[in-house]
Amino acid sequence: MDGRWPGWGADAGLVVLTFLPALLSQPYVDTSGAAWASLTVYEAVGVVILLLRRRLPATAFVVGFAALLVALVGSAGAGAKLSPLVFLPLAVLLYNLGNHTASWKRTVSALLGVIVLGVAGLWLNRMTTDSGDFQGGLDVLAALAPMPLAWAMGFAARTRQELLAAAERRAADARRAQALEAAQATQRERTRIAGEMHDVVAHSLTLLVVHAETLRARGGELPDWARTQVDGLAAAGRQSSGELRDLLRMLRDPADAAPLQPVPDLGELDALLDSHRAAGGTVELTTAGALESVPGPVQLAAYRVVQEALVNARRHAPGALVRVRVGDAAGELRCEVVNSRAARRGTAGAGVGLGLISMEERVGALDGELVAGPTEDGGFRVVATMPLDRADV
Numbered sequence: 001m002d003g004r005w006p007g008w009g010a011d012a013g014l015v016v017l018t019f020l021p022a023l024l025s026q027p028y029v030d031t032s033g034a035a036w037a038s039l040t041v042y043e044a045v046g047v048v049i050l051l052l053r054r055r056l057p058a059t060a061f062v063v064g065f066a067a068l069l070v071a072l073v074g075s076a077g078a079g080a081k082l083s084p085l086v087f088l089p090l091a092v093l094l095y096n097l098g099n100h101t102a103s104w105k106r107t108v109s110a111l112l113g114v115i116v117l118g119v120a121g122l123w124l125n126r127m128t129t130d131s132g133d134f135q136g137g138l139d140v141l142a143a144l145a146p147m148p149l150a151w152a153m154g155f156a157a158r159t160r161q162e163l164l165a166a167a168e169r170r171a172a173d174a175r176r177a178q179a180l181e182a183a184q185a186t187q188r189e190r191t192r193i194a195g196e197m198h199d200v201v202a203h204s205l206t207l208l209v210v211h212a213e214t215l216r217a218r219g220g221e222l223p224d225w226a227r228t229q230v231d232g233l234a235a236a237g238r239q240s241s242g243e244l245r246d247l248l249r250m251l252r253d254p255a256d257a258a259p260l261q262p263v264p265d266l267g268e269l270d271a272l273l274d275s276h277r278a279a280g281g282t283v284e285l286t287t288a289g290a291l292e293s294v295p296g297p298v299q300l301a302a303y304r305v306v307q308e309a310l311v312n313a314r315r316h317a318p319g320a321l322v323r324v325r326v327g328d329a330a331g332e333l334r335c336e337v338v339n340s341r342a343a344r345r346g347t348a349g350a351g352v353g354l355g356l357i358s359m360e361e362r363v364g365a366l367d368g369e370l371v372a373g374p375t376e377d378g379g380f381r382v383v384a385t386m387p388l389d390r391a392d393v
Contacts, residue, residue: 009359011051018050018092019043022085035080042071042082046089053093057100058110061093065114069121077128087143091150098154098165194248201244209237232278266291266326269306273324276310281322283310288327298386301362302326302335305370305384308355309337312380319343320379332368332387339377359384 018282026039045067053060068090075082101107213224214233264272267286274281291299306324313322322339356372359382363370368386375381 014092015047015050018088019046021088022083025083025085029083030081032078032080034078035075035082038071038075038078038080039086041084042067042086050089050092053096054078054100057093057097058106061097061110062113062117064089064093066117069117073121073125073128076125084143087147091147094147094150095154095157098151098156099158100154102158168210197244205244206238207298209234212237222286229278229280232275236275236279263296264303265296266294266302267299268303269324269326272303272307272310276314276322279314281310281314281319282320283324284321286323286325286327288325289329291326291328294333295388298333298366298388301366301368301386302333302384304362305335305382306337307361308359309339309382312355313337313339317342317380318345330390331389332385335384335386336382338375338381339379 004028022039022043028033029035040184046064046163049060049064071086072082097110101110108236126279212230215226215230269285269287273285294302306326309324310322317339320339321340322337325334325336327334356370359372360370362387363384366386368384370380370382370384371378
C-alpha cells in the first residue's frame with residue numbers, strides 16, 4: 001500500500017499542473033457559458049485519459065486529441081473560445097507516447113490517426129463556424145508546433161532508461177561471471193589441496209596402519225604393554241584414515257558433503273578417552289545432564305574440542321592427568337578440559353599452532369565462546385561454552 005502512494009501522488013500533481021492553468025486563464029479569454037461547458041467536459045474526460053496514459057499510451061493520445069478537437073470545434077461552433085492552455089494535456093500525452101511506446105508501428109498508427117482526426121476537425125470547424133475569429137488558423141498551428149518536442153523528450157527519456165537497464169544487466173552478468181570464476185578458482189584450489197593432502201598425509205597414514213597391523217599379526221612376539229599400544233595405534237590410524245578420506249572427498253566436491261562415516265558425538269567420549277589411555281595418558285571424565293538430547297552440531301563441536309585438547313595434552317604435557325567435564329545447564333553446553341603439569345618433557349616443536357584456531361572456529365560457528373590458557377599449577381585449561389538454541393546456525 002505504501003509503495004502505491006508515490007505513484008498516485010505524482011499523478012495527482014500532474015493533473016493539477018496540467019488542467020488547473022486552463023481553468024485559471026479561461027476568465028481572461030472567454031466567460032461565456034458555452035466556453036465553460038466545453039472546458040469542463042474536456043477536462044473531466046482529460047483527467048480520466050491522463051490517469052490511464054501508462055497502460056494505453058497510444059490510445060490515450062488519440063482519445064485525448066479527439067476530446068480536445070471536439071471541445072475546440074464545439075466551442076467554436078457556439079461562438080466561444082477556449083484558453084490556449086488547453087493544449088497542455090496534449091503535450092503530456094505526447095511525452096507519454098514517446099516514453100512508454102516501444103513499438104514504432106503503434107506510434108505511427110497513432111500519429112496517422114491524429115492527422116486524420118485533425119483534418120476532419122478542421123473541415124467540421126470550417127463547416128460549423130462562419131466567423132473567421134472562431135476558425136482554426138495560425139493560433140492553432142502555433143500551439144501544435146512545439147508538440148513534437150514533447151514526444152522527442154519522452155523518446156529520449158525511454159532510450160536513456162533502456163541504456164541504464166542494459167548497463168545494469170551487463171553489470172549483473174559481469175558479477176555473475178566473476179562469482180563463477182571465483183567459485184571455479186576455489187574449486188581448483190580445493191582439488192589441489194586435496195591432492196597434496198592425499199600425497200603427503202594419506203600415503204604415510206596408510207603405511208602407518210599397515211605397519212601397525214603387521215605388528216598386531218605378530219603380537220605373540222611382543223610384550224603385553226606393546227600389544228596394547230599397537231592395538232590403540234591401529235585403531236587410531238583406521239579412524240584417522242576414514243576421517244581424512246571424508247575430508248578429501250568434501251574438498252574435491254563440496255556439494256557432496258555427506259560423510260562416509262558416522263559423525264562422532266558425545267556418546268563416543270568413552271572410546272576417545274580409552275584411546276588416550278591406550279597411548280599412555282591418564283584421564284578422568286565427569287558428565288552432567290542429558291547429553292543425548294544435545295543437538296548434533298553442538299555434540300560434534302564438543303567432541304572435537306575434547307579430542308584436540310587430549311592431543312595437545314599428549315604432545316605438550318605427556319604423563320599429565322587430564323580432567324574432562326561435560327554438562328548442559330541453563331540452555332548451554334559447557335565443555336572443560338584441564339591437564340596438570342607435565343610429568344616429563346614434551347615433544348619439541350610439536351604441532352603447528354592450528355588446534356586452538358580450529359576449536360575457536362568450531363565453537364564460534366555455533367555462537368559459542370572458547371577460553372584457553374595456562375593454569376596456576378603449570379597446566380593448561382580449555383573451556384568451550386555453546387548455546388543449545390543456536391545449534392541450527
